[in-house]
Structure formats: C-alpha cells, structure tokens
Amino acid sequence: xxxxxxxxxxxxxxxxxxxxxxxxxxxxxxxxxxxxxxxxxxxxxxxxxxxxxxxxxxxxxxxxxxxxxxxxxxxxxxxxxxxxxxxxxxxxxxxxxxxxxxxxxxxxxxxxxxxxxxxxxxxxxxxxxxxxxxxxxxxxxxxxxxxxxxxxxxxxxxxxxxxxxxxxxxxxxxxxxxxxxxxxxxxxxxxxxxxxxxxxxxxxxxxxxxxxxxxxxxxxxxxxxxxxxxxxxxxxxxxxxxxxxxxxxxxxxxxxxxxxxxxxxxxxxxxxxxxxxxxxxxxxxxxxxxxxxxx
Amino acid sequence: xxxxxxxxxxxxxxxxxxxxxxxxxxxxxxxxxxxxxxxxxxxxxxxxxxxxxxxxxxxxxxxxxxxxxxxxxxxxxxxxxxxxxxxxxxxxxxxxxxxxxxxxxxxxxxxxxxxxxxxxxxxxxxxxxxxxxxxxxxxxxxxxxxxxxxxxxxxxxxxxxxxxxxxxxxxxxxxxxxxxxxxxxxxxxxxxxxxxxxxxxxxxxxxxxxxxxxxxxxxxxxxxxxxxxxxxxxx
Numbered sequence: 405x406x407x408x409x410x411x412x413x414x415x416x417x418x419x420x421x422x423x424x425x426x427x428x429x430x431x432x433x434x435x436x437x438x439x440x441x442x443x444x445x446x447x448x449x450x451x452x453x454x455x456x457x458x459x460x461x462x463x464x465x466x467x468x469x470x471x472x473x474x475x476x477x478x479x480x481x482x483x484x485x486x487x488x489x490x491x492x493x494x495x496x497x498x499x500x501x502x503x504x505x506x507x508x509x510x511x512x513x514x515x516x517x518x519x520x521x522x523x524x525x526x527x528x529x530x531x532x533x534x535x536x537x538x539x540x541x542x543x544x545x546x547x548x549x550x551x552x553x554x555x556x557x558x559x560x561x562x563x564x565x566x567x568x569x570x571x572x573x574x575x576x577x578x579x580x581x582x583x584x585x586x587x588x589x590x591x592x593x594x595x596x597x598x599x600x601x602x603x604x605x606x607x608x609x610x611x612x613x614x615x616x617x618x619x620x621x622x623x624x625x626x627x628x629x630x631x632x633x634x635x636x637x638x639x640x641x642x643x644x645x646x647x648x649x650x651x652x653x654x655x656x657x658x659x660x661x662x663x664x665x666x667x668x669x670x671x672x673x674x675x676x677x678x679x680x681x682x683x684x685x686x687x688x689x690x691x692x693x694x695x696x697x698x699x
Numbered sequence: 700x701x702x703x704x705x706x707x708x709x710x711x712x713x714x715x716x717x718x719x720x721x722x723x724x725x726x727x728x729x730x731x732x733x734x735x736x737x738x739x740x741x742x743x744x745x746x747x748x749x750x751x752x753x754x755x756x757x758x759x760x761x762x763x764x765x766x767x768x769x770x771x772x773x774x775x776x777x778x779x780x781x782x783x784x785x786x787x788x789x790x791x792x793x794x795x796x797x798x799x800x801x802x803x804x805x806x807x808x809x810x811x812x813x814x815x816x817x818x819x820x821x822x823x824x825x826x827x828x829x830x831x832x833x834x835x836x837x838x839x840x841x842x843x844x845x846x847x848x849x850x851x852x853x854x855x856x857x858x859x860x861x862x863x864x865x866x867x868x869x870x871x872x873x874x875x876x877x878x879x880x881x882x883x884x885x886x887x888x889x890x891x892x893x894x895x896x897x898x899x900x901x902x903x904x905x906x907x908x909x910x911x912x913x914x915x916x917x918x919x920x921x922x923x924x925x926x927x928x929x930x931x932x933x934x
C-alpha cells in the first residue's frame with residue numbers, strides 16, 4: 405500500500421513549523437505503511453557548503469568523523485543519522501575520507517536537503533529524528549508497506565540519486581530491471597534492488613541531461629511502466645505525478661500559504677486553513693510542479 | 700422534518716467511527732426517522748457505511764473511503780468531498796456530496812441515488828447494477844466499466860474509455876467524451892430518455908434550467924454479449 409506526503413510552503417512564516425506539520429501528516433499515514441518510514445527536509449543551507457546526510461548503526465560516534473574528514477567539517481547528530489557540513493569544494497575529499505570509515509554510508513547530499521529513514525512505525529521514526537523540530541521550505545515523506553524488496557532501512561524512502569534531489573513512490577514499476585541496466589551503462593550505481601530507486605535515478609539522469617524537473621516527470625510517462633504516484637523534491641522545486649491509470653490514491657490541497665500532498669485526505673486534515681483550501685485529486689498522467697524561483 | 704424527529708449529534712474528534720456506525724446499525728427499518736449530525740469527519744474512512752434504516756445523516760466536512768457504502772434506505776449528506784468508493788454497493792437511499800468524489804464512486808451499487816455536486820474521478824459507477832448516479836461536474840477514465848443497469852448522468856465531460864464492456868446501463872453525458880470503451884456506442888435520444896433525464900434534473904434541482912437535448916446517450920452495442928462466429932477459427 406504505502407503512504408506518501410509532501411508539503412511545499414509559500415508563506416515564510418510557516419517555515420519553522422514545516423517539520424511539525426510533516427510529522428503529523430506522516431503519523432496519520434502510519435496505517436498505510438507501518439514497516440518503515442523516511443522523509444527529506446529542505447532546511448537552511450549556506451552557499452558554498454554541502455550537507456552530507458550520513459547513516460550508521462545505533463550509538464555510532466559521528467562526532468569523531470569531524471576529525472576524519474577535516475577541512476573544517478561540522479557534524480550534527482540525529483540518532484542513526486548525522487548531517488556533515490563541509491565546503492562544497494571539498495565534497496569529493498570528504499566522500500573519499502568517509503569511504504575509508506567502515507559502517508558509515510552517505511545517503512543524501514545537497515546544499516539544503518537532509519534525508520532520514522529507518523525501519524519502524526512511522527511516528528516513531530519521525531520522533532527519533534526529531535522531525536517536529538525541523539524547519540524548512542519544503543519536505544516529502546513516506547510510510548512503507550514493502551512489496552518489491554525487503555523491509556530494510558535501505559529499502560525505505562525517500563531515495564536520493566542527485567544533489568538536493570529526492571523521490572518518494574507509491575506503487576510498483578514493472579520495467580525497472582531493464583531501466584536499471586540502461587542507467588548502469590550511463591554510470592549509475594544502484595544501492596538497492598528497489599524499483600523506486602530506479603525511478604529516482606531515472607529522473608536524476610534526465611535532469612543531468614538538461615531537463616527541468618517538470619520535463620523529467622513528463623519523460624517518465626513515456627519510459628516508466630507500472631503503477632506510480634511520485635512526489636519529488638529538488639532544491640527549489642516540488643513535483644507530483646500519477647501514472648496514466650491512476651492506480652494509487654492522491655489528494656492535493658493548496659492555499660496562499662502552502663501546497664500539500666497526501667495519499668489520503670486524512671493526512672491533510674490537520675493543516676492550517678484546510679477548511680477553505682482548494683482540495684483536488686491530481687489527474688492521471690498530468691505533471692504538477694511548483695518552483696520557489698518561479699514563485 | 701416533523702416534530703417527532705429525533706436529532707443526534709456525533710463528534711468524531713471525541714468519538715470513533717465504530718461507535719457512530721454501531722449506533723446507526725442498531726437502528727431498524729421501522730425506527731423513528733431521526734437526524735444524525737456528524738462533525739469533524741477529517742477524511743476518516745467508512746463513515747455511515749452499512750446503514751439499514753430510513754434516517755438522515757449529515758456529515759459536516761470531507762470524508763474518506765467508503766462513506767455510505769452498502770447504504771439501504773438512509774439519506775446521507777456530505778458537506779465536503781468524498782474519498783474512494785463513496786456509496787459503494789448502495790442498495791437504496793440517497794447519498795449527496797457537496798464537493799468532489801474520488802475514484803469508484805457508486806461502484807457496484809444496486810439502487811438508490813448518488814448525487815455529486817462536483818467532479819468524480821476515475822471508475823465512477825464501475826459495475827453499477829441499478830443505481831442512478833448524477834455528477835454535476837466531470838468524470839474520470841474507465842467510468843461505467845461493465846455497467847449492468849441504472850443511469851449515469853454527467854453534466855460535464857467524461858474521460859477515456861467510457862462504458863467499456865457495458866451491459867444495459869444508460870449513460871447520459873452533456874459535455875465531451877474523450878473516448879468510448881469497447882462495445883460502448885452513442886445511441887439515439889428518444890422521448891423516453893429525455894423524460895428519464897428530466898427526472899434526474901429534478902433530483903439535481905436543475906429542472907427547467909437545462910435542455911435534455913444537450914445530452915447524448917451512450918450504451919451497449921451488444922456485440923460482446925454472444926460468441927461471434929467469425930472467431931471460431933481461433934479455437
């Protein structure tokens with residue numbers, strides 16, 4: 405089944421509450437996906453710096469990595485994840501240093517994106533990373549009921565396959581094996597057997613080829629086969645796409661303050677001003693896309 | 700409403716849907732007509748599903764899946780939008796939605812009337828078996844798939860593959876139809892059909908405002924009913 409949520413803020417005054425709102429939305433979607441959960445938040449960023457989201461086992465001493473990486477790297481720990489901030493010019497060096505450390509993996513990178521996911525009941529996952537305290541401009545989240553691959557942290561969503569890019573998926577793709585081979589020939593290294601990771605990588609590749617997020621989603625309609633509702637985030641953008649037969653549910657709401665996505669209306673019921681929001685079901689095979697730059 | 704109408708209030712922020720439905724299910728066909736006001740539905744599922752009594756249920760806000768499902772006798776009024784499968788398998792009664800309805804509205808319903816003020820998404824009236832569905836907006840793809848009986852009246856447009864593999868239901872569409880499904884064809888609009896449409900207009904409260912002649916009728920070409928001898932060579 406799976407549940408997905410997304411929130412894109414238009415009103416700056418709501419930014420300190422992004423995490424709190426997203427956390428509540430994830431909580432309501434526990435019933436659609438109690439296996440595992442994850443979320444990505446686009447928070448504060450600094451020009452010229454990159455944030456690497458790291459993952460390791462429970463109790464891992466992330467702080468020690470500041471020295472390993474050097475170059476003035478700083479670490480903020482959150483349970484099994486940590487965000488390492490370092491000069492963007494030193495990203496490759498930092499990644500090389502981290503590669504020598506056993507048990508630590510880089511799960512996301514970007515100027516503003518932070519990405520957290522774990523096995524467990526979604527509300528517990530949100531709490532362990534203190535999502536409710538996070539602020540940001542937009543974020544996406546996922547509650548998983550696994551179908552295509554095992555219940556592992558790696559198999560949880562979101563998937564990030566490009567800088568400041570992430571994707572959550574409800575559905576299952578039927579041509580991901582073939583697409584995986586095509587992407588691998590183009591240099592993509594898959595971390596999992598998950599079909600959703602391939603969807604993320606496909607969109608990243610299209611954007612690398614010069615397509616905008618909206619255009620990359622248009623391309624997906626031709627190249628991806630199967631069931632999907634995607635919610636995708638980039639540094640400034642937020643996109644939604646459903647497959648042409650609209651197999652998986654989706655509801656959206658928009659006010660002057662935000663654009664919100666939920667697998668079901670229940671997830672949106674607690675949002676401010678929802679009573680008077682424009683609420684609609686996104687149409688099949690139609691790309692919906694918002695960009696902060698354009699706004 | 701007469702003076703003997705009993706009114707009950709149910710706040711779903713302090714009570715559960717199960718409590719509401721248990722109270723509604725305890726009502727029998729002969730029980731006094733009563734009015735149930737439900738507040739804070741917040742998109743919860745299965746609100747007022749399986750009611751089997753001539754009561755009125757007013758829901759003050761958007762509902763989730765299967766609201767009014769299997770309804771018999773009851774009038775259910777929703778002041779908001781409805782999720783997947785509203786009035787699914789309804790037997791009789793009246794379900795009225797002020798907003799939009801999600802997928803599979805009125806699916807498999809045997810009787811009663813489903814009135815949707817806004818749009819209905821994909822698969823509206825799928826496998827309908829006698830219900831009268833009226834949608835003031837537009838409907839999504841694969842609506843009235845394998846529809847067996849009843850009427851589907853659409854004031855707006857219809858999506859792809861309308862009436863695919865349809866049996867004997869009547870489909871009336873005022874706007875455009877993106878495409879017709881297999882074995883679904885446009886049919887002549889005779890006086891009996893215009894009269895039937897006029898009855899639907901009355902239900903929708905727009906009688907006298909719209910000319911039934913603006914609608915087109917679609918139904919079964921009946922080519923899928925029997926084995927076609929030309930296909931004998933395939934066996």
